[in-house]
Amino acid sequence: MNTGAPILTVLGPTASGKSALAIRMARSLGGEILSADSRQCYRGMLIGTSATTPEEQEGIPHHYVQTVSPHASETASSFQQKAASIIEETQSRNTPLIIVGGSTLYLQALLFPLEAAPPSExxxxxxxxxxxxxxxxxxxxxxxxxxxxxxxxxxxxxxxxxxxxxxxxxxxxxxxxxxxHTQHKQGFDRPTNPLFASQPVFGLFMERAILHERIAARVQTMIDKGLQKEVASLLNDGCSWDSNPMKSVGYREWKPFFEGKATLLETQEAIVIATRQYAKRQMTWFRRWPFIQWIQAGGNH
Missing domain, CATH: 1.10.20.140 (Histone, subunit A)
Structure with a gap:
């Protein structure tokens, strides 16, 4: 059981307003933020992942954002190890930590630590x-x-x-x-990681129609900010379509465009559809965790 500084978790589907809420919480508590996003960790993927900019971070320290080479292969296990180190370090300073993200495997690895699988054969x-x-x-x-x-x-x-x-x-x-994953043995009633045994896990949700509108608006903002150039930059940097960055929602849909098989509008529509499908999968996963304290977010959250 954690008896040090608070460790709060904010999760939910993409585009639900998690990052904004986490920043408000960190500002109120004098805390820091740890991203549990499997794509925001990669450098050069600021626009397509909607990672918070330095201005949006308001001077609040953010961990595991734009720190990993796009050529690296991050996993839930490697995230678990890095997150454990960050948690230990912030606890040593008695500093509150807000964990925010929607990557199901990463959150799962943190709340329900992974049992060691055998090395690759x-x-x-x-x-x-x-x-x-x-x-x-x-x-x-x-x-x-x-x-x-x-x-x-x-x-x-x-x-x-x-x-x-x-x-x-x-x-x-x-x-x-x-x-x-230990939760398959012990169930989902509460996190098996003792650090989170008595710590709240908040989840954001909103009506499907509102979330769909937010996703469409977010994708339009990405296009306006230059997502096409960001994808081209990753390709020019040597990232193939089989690399982790290019297999992400918001990036893999660009392949037909760069091959001359789709228009910009078709690409944008494909990203919106894929993102909505991803949000649905996220919520399906999170509903298996009864310990989440759900917060309804409005369209302007």
Whole structure:
């Protein structure tokens, strides 16, 4: 149980106003913010992830925002380790910490610490890569759906690294990769991480129609701010469409555009649709956690 400075968590679907609320909370408490977003951590992805700008941060220290190379491969496990270090450091200073984000795997790794899965087996990965040549990444994803539907259902698109890793662990152990999360053994009634045992976890929600409007408005703002140039910059920096940044919602939809197969308007519409679908998956995941204290947010939250 945590007896030091408060550690508060704010989660919810994309575009629900989490970051703004977290900043108000940190300002009120004299605290700092830890982002639990699997894409805002990458440098060069400021616009498409709606990461807070230095001006919006109002001088409040933000951790794990724009700190990782887009060529790196971050995972829930690596986030868990970095977050633990940040929490320990802020607790040593008796400084409140507000954790904010919507990445289900990252939040899960923090609230329900991961059981150590076995290291990758090169022989299995090679076999899977050979299998990919014949059935494609979509075929491997279908295989993952059959052996580990829980892990496949919350995946943000066809994430090659995660698909290969999950299938590798299944081949080694005969267990779904999702079973290496302690909550599958102990249930979802409350976080198993003792640091969060008595700390509130707040969730933002709003009516679907309002959220859909906010998502459409946010995507328009991204376009206006220069998302097209941001994507082009990542490509010019050597990021392929198979890299973590380009597999993200808001980025992968640009591939047809840059291949001359889609217009800007079609790309924008595709991003809106994909983002709404992602928000639905997020809420489906969060509803499994009965300990969340839900807060209804309005259209102007």
């Amino acid at each position: 090169a022989q299995h990965l090679e076999a899977l890569q050979e299998e990919e040549k014949s059935i494609g990444l979509a075929g491997l994803y279908q295989k993952l759906e059959s052996v580990d539907p829980a892990y496949a259902s919350q995946m943000d698109g066809l994430n090659r690294q995660r698909i290969l890793r999950a299938l590798d662990v299944w081949m080694q152990t005969g267990r779904p990769f999702s079973s290496f």
